[in-house]
Amino acid sequence: MRHSTGLAFLVGLLAGPAALGAAESPWIGLQAGAAVPAQNQLRTTAGAGFQGGIHFDWNLDSTHALRPRADFMAFGARQQAVTTPFTQRIDTRVQAMSLGVELLFRNDGAHGKWALGPGIYAIRWSVKSTNELEVPGAGVARLSGTSHWTRAGLGFAVTRRFRPGLELEARWIASHYGYEDLQARVATVGIIWTF
Numbered sequence: 001m002r003h004s005t006g007l008a009f010l011v012g013l014l015a016g017p018a019a020l021g022a023a024e025s026p027w028i029g030l031q032a033g034a035a036v037p038a039q040n041q042l043r044t045t046a047g048a049g050f051q052g053g054i055h056f057d058w059n060l061d062s063t064h065a066l067r068p069r070a071d072f073m074a075f076g077a078r079q080q081a082v083t084t085p086f087t088q089r090i091d092t093r094v095q096a097m098s099l100g101v102e103l104l105f106r107n108d109g110a111h112g113k114w115a116l117g118p119g120i121y122a123i124r125w126s127v128k129s130t131n132e133l134e135v136p137g138a139g140v141a142r143l144s145g146t147s148h149w150t151r152a153g154l155g156f157a158v159t160r161r162f163r164p165g166l167e168l169e170a171r172w173i174a175s176h177y178g179y180e181d182l183q184a185r186v187a188t189v190g191i192i193w194t195f
Contacts, residue, residue, distance in 0.1 A: 026056040031169060033190020035073040038172070041182045045127060046094035047076025051188045062109045067102040067119075067157075073186065087134040094177075096186075098123040102157050113161045121153040125177035125184070151176045151184075159192065167192040 035051035037043045055069035075094040082088050100121030106112045128146040135141070153175035161167045173186045 026058045027194045029055045029057060029067075029167075029192050029194040031055065031071075031190045031192045033169070033188060035075060035186055035188045037075065037185070038187045039183055039185035042094070042177075042184045042186070043078075044080065045078050045092040047078055049073060049075035051190060055192075057104075057194065059106075063106050065104045065106060065115065067104055069098075069100055069102070071098045071100070071121075072096070073098075073188070086136075089132045091130045093128045095126045095128075096123050096177075097126075098153065100153070100155070102155070104157070104159070111161075111164070114159070115161075116156070116158045119155040119157055119171070119173075121155060121173065121175070122150060123153045123173075123175050123177075124148060124150045125175075127177070147179075149177050149179075151181075153184075165194050167194065 030053075032050075032052040034048060036048045037046045051071060051073045053069055053071035055067050058066045060066060073096040075096075077091060077093045080090045080092075098121045100119050102117055102119035104115040104117040106115040108114075126146055126148050128144075130142065130144040133141045153173050155171050155173040157169060157171045159167045159169045169188075169190050169192050171188045173184075173188070175184045175186075176182060177184045
């Protein structure tokens with residue numbers, strides 16, 4: 001019930017620009033940069049990686065804008081190993097796809113240099129893992145698979161426009177993943193091209 005309520009709220013926000021009667025046509029933006037696990041639970045299974053996506057900017061008035069967005073994050077692989085009582089290695093690779101929307105507050109009007117605001121996201125986490133267990137005299141057992149979870153996420157974005165069509169963006173995203181709802185905190189930094 002909690003997840004369906006959050007997703008319904010997200011759909012409402014994505015439909016918001018049409019309902020609110022945005023003052024001008026949306027800008028299309030493409031972003032690319034780095035995604036870094038920012039807390040220990042995610043760091044054990046994921047390293048720093050790539051993030052990219054597409055978004056639209058609707059200026060609602062001179063200081064407020066909505067940014068619906070779709071993002072993809074591919075994190076670096078990690079390996080965990082133990083040697084007692086048997087040698088075991090777990091290789092993991094984490095990816096995340098998200099749909100979300102941010103409400104941005106701009107200084108100095110719709111085309112001001114700075115913007116910041118909160119965001120809400122639906123994030124589909126994927127963890128591909130390979131588990132190898134080596135038992136002396138019995139050989140090596142290997143198990144591979146990919147697990148998926150869809151979780152809500154909250155975030156905060158800050159952007160700095162350097163010139164028309166070029167911005168620097170930093171975001172902090174808080175979510176959960178895995179069967180045990182482990183914390184997933186991610187920091188992203190990237191370049192945005194708008195047209």
